[in-house]
Amino acid sequence: MTSSRIPDKPALEGLEQNWGTVWEDQGTYRFDRDQATKENIYSIDTPPPTASGSLHIGHVFSYTHTDVVARFQRMRGRSVFYPMGWDDNGLPTERRVQNYYGVRCDPSLPYEAGFTPPHEGTEGKTIKPADQVPISRRNFIELCERLTAEDELQFEALWRTLGLSVDWTQTYRTIADEAITTSQRAFVRNVARGEAYQALAPTMWDVTFRSAVAQAELEDREQPGHYHRVTFHRPDGGTIEIETSRPELIPACVALVAHPDDERYQPLFGQTVTTPVFGVEVPVVAHHLAQKDKGTGIAMICTFGDVTDVTWWRELNLPNRAIIGFDGRIVADAPEAIDSEAGLAAFGELAGKTVFSAKKAMVDLLRESGDLLGEPKAITHPVKFYEKGDRPLEIVSTRQWYIANGARDEALRDRLVERGRDIDWHPDFMRVRYENWVGGLSGDWLISRQRFFGVPIPVWYPLGADGEPRFDEPIVATEDMLPVDPSSQPAPGFEESQRGEAGGFVGEHDIMDTWATSSLTPQLAGGWERDPDLFDLVFPYDLRPQGQDIIRTWLFSSTLRAELEHGVAPWGNAAISGFIVDPDRKKMSKSKGNVVTPAGLLEQHGSDAVRYWASSSRLGTDAAFDPQNPTQVKIGRRLAIKVLNASKFILGFEGTADAPVTEPLDRSMLATLRAVVEQATAALDAYDHARALELTETFFWTFCDDYLELVKERAYGEAGPEQASAVAALNRALSTLLRLFAPVIPFATEEAWSWSHEGSVHRAAWPTTDELALDEAGDPELLRLASAALTGIRRAKTDAKASQRTPVSQARIGGPAADIALLAQAAGDLRAVGRIEALDFDEADELGVSEVVLAPAEV
Secondary structure (H helix, E strand, O other): OOOOOOOOOOOOOOHHHHHHHHHHHHOOOOOOHHHOOOOOEEEEOOOOOEOOOOOOHHHHHHHHHHHHHHHHHHHOOOEEEOOEEEEOOOHHHHHHHHHHHOEEEOOOOOOOOOOOOOOOOOOOOOOOHHHOEEEOHHHHHHHHHHHHHHHHHHHHHHHHHHOOOOOOOOEEEOOOHHHHHHHHHHHHHHHHOOOEEEEEEEEEEEOOOOEEOOHHHEEEEEEEEEEEEEEEEOOOOOEEEEEEOOHHHHHHEEEEEEOOOOOOOHHHOOOEEEOOOOOOEEEEEEOOOOOOOOOOOEEEEEOOOOHHHHHHHHHOOOOOOOOEOOOOEEOOOOOOOOOOHHHHHHHHHHOOOEHHHHHHHHHHHHHHHOOEEEEEEEEEEEEEEEOOOOOEOEEEEEEEEEEOOOOOOHHHHHHHHHHHHHOEEEOOOHHHHHHHHHHOOOOOEEOEEOOOOOOEOOEEEEEOOOOOEOOOOOEEOOHHHOOOOOOOOOOOOOOHHHEOOOOOEEEOOOEEOHHHHHOOHHHHHHOOOOOHHHHHHHOOEEEEEEEHHHHHHHHHHHHHHHHHHOOOOOEEEEEEEOOEEOOOOOEOOOOOOOOOOOHHHHHHHOHHHHHHHHHOOOOOOOEEOOOOOOHHHHHHHHHHHHHHHHHHHHHOOOOOOOOOOOOHHHHHHHHHHHHHHHHHHHHHHOOOHHHHHHHHHHHHHHHHHHHHHHHHHHHHOOOOHHHHHHHHHHHHHHHHHHHHHOOOOHHHHHHHHHOOOOOOHHHOOOOOOHHHOOOOOOOHHHHHHHHHHHHHHHHHHHHOOOOOOOOEEEEEEEEOHHHHHHHHHHHHHHHHHHOEEEEEEEEOOOOEEEEEEEOHHHO
């Protein structure tokens, strides 16, 4: 069926732009809401990438996995809801704006209309904070919105080049008014139900970013340090020796602690000792978290050196003598417990110093007092860091907003575990990571951040007659007020003129953690409370695709918000992608400097090639990528080119797919393909795209290298039942293969499909076993035997150093009787492809070509 649409020389170049335009113009991937029903919809809670900087190869990897699912489900007849969001707000955006424009936010400054930033891009260089121009919060937010809008356009262009079948009319931004309204509505309801609350408590604090850090954002990093053996003084004149890596916190010491079963210290429990240098009396207490085999077996409790200190402080009801300020320096005023002249003088030596400098000064003081035993001992130990920070975290006492997450509520924790079991995980072992995280929670979810670009916490505080905020009497916005910014809008019942005045109000300046908004992506994309009909259609979603590293953040927080608001799991399936690792098997990340950006890769090799590489990896499995030798990408490009060339070749034969398939070899091929369709479909239903691709690709190369070679002489022959059978089988196979490959290599398959079909392959029906069924079923074994025989004939000619076109006067094939009887049904095609005049079959133990005699004139 030769078509005028077929180009003389098919090529991959230009397909992305050509078909991208057609798909957009024709609305190929548009969500048809009018046709959607609860029964036929397939909804995807697509990850909104952080709109700051550039996408990297890991994004291409995981988003391709999602797109394969979307394309497959669409071809299965589902109405696919596949939106795209942009995660605009949060710390990464603020840092990028600071570096890109050379500015920093100072909320005390007034707004400057028409502000022009001092820089416009820094070519990757970091501008030191001291060199950044301070600007008002409103000016800073305007720059954040401006830069994220530019980044989002670039991201969308790359996603379109990659061929994501997203419905670009279904997009959202996490900083847009609709997203702010959704986030604030959920928070207001959390407060009303008692799930959100404010508390003054020890908080993990990043001194660089001047912001609180949630448990999910922590990471341990091995750091060098020292153990210092220090003496505390007993009332009887004796001493107790402790070892500490943080001697600078001795003025914040509130107790010594040992294990209740430690016989060495049991006589001291209930007594007091005095701290070295400062002479403060502190109790000796018992707690099961103390480690008998660590150091001297007794430790000092300080407010606050680490998270264990927080646990001891809370459970043992100890006083708070915190000495580290929000800037990471020792505060100016000594704790009240230090009241001696010598103690105050010693504290004065530490005040205003960084933690590092204070540690050095404290060691000198201990050495002078004789309380330092020996020299500090070098160690390496894990230290808590903010995942995006470069300085160790401190613990400071701050007033923050929290959402209950099950850490202190066993019933909620059990419900969250059960919700995790309501979800089908792909791969299933990822469920354990979720359950381990839920079981290991040590505190409620801290959602307030001391940043600027984000969703405002919709709360004000009344001011007393003394002008002090009454934090215990928060004024929470009502839902009809949303979206609202308390820093620029007055509290209900007040006038703006009363802001900051005694008897008036003050607005909450903190914003919500970016995860407090991203945790609501099912609600944001689905129009919760904004478009109830749409939300009822899509929620709970069918799929949440994401990376394994954010199970503890995005997946858990989304499950929590859905449980608190709706009482259900937010999706039926969770598809978890692995990491991209470099040739040394190290995870690719911006911080390690080993990230590969995909633009050049897509331009050089083509989108189908890159998608093939991504689709070759199973969910949950890490994939190594070497940008200098992207082997799998090259294989994918070869496959896409072969699809084009094989399609052109097959469509060049005269005939149709409607003719009867009568020849045994043709029936065998279709029977083999029928099994591939069945198995590939089952694999995709199980979210195993790599297995589906493997099955399809293996068959495709056998089809091209063997079957097509075996039948091409017959397909080129004179019209008749045998020729028509070959052409019909080839066309049916081609139609099936193009649809099987379509989710993975959408551009090449769409191009080839257009040569013989109207409409898009991506809107065509997914192939079924029924359409490949024949009145008389073929035996798949025949194709295997014929392929093996063809390989033997080719090898014999190669061994004889003859061309494959060399005629053969006689050939003999041996094998088991059943194999020979079956193979004889393909004798005509074997003779034609091998240019064999006489072909004989003999019984033998194994199938093989036992004799090939080249034609005398060719010897």
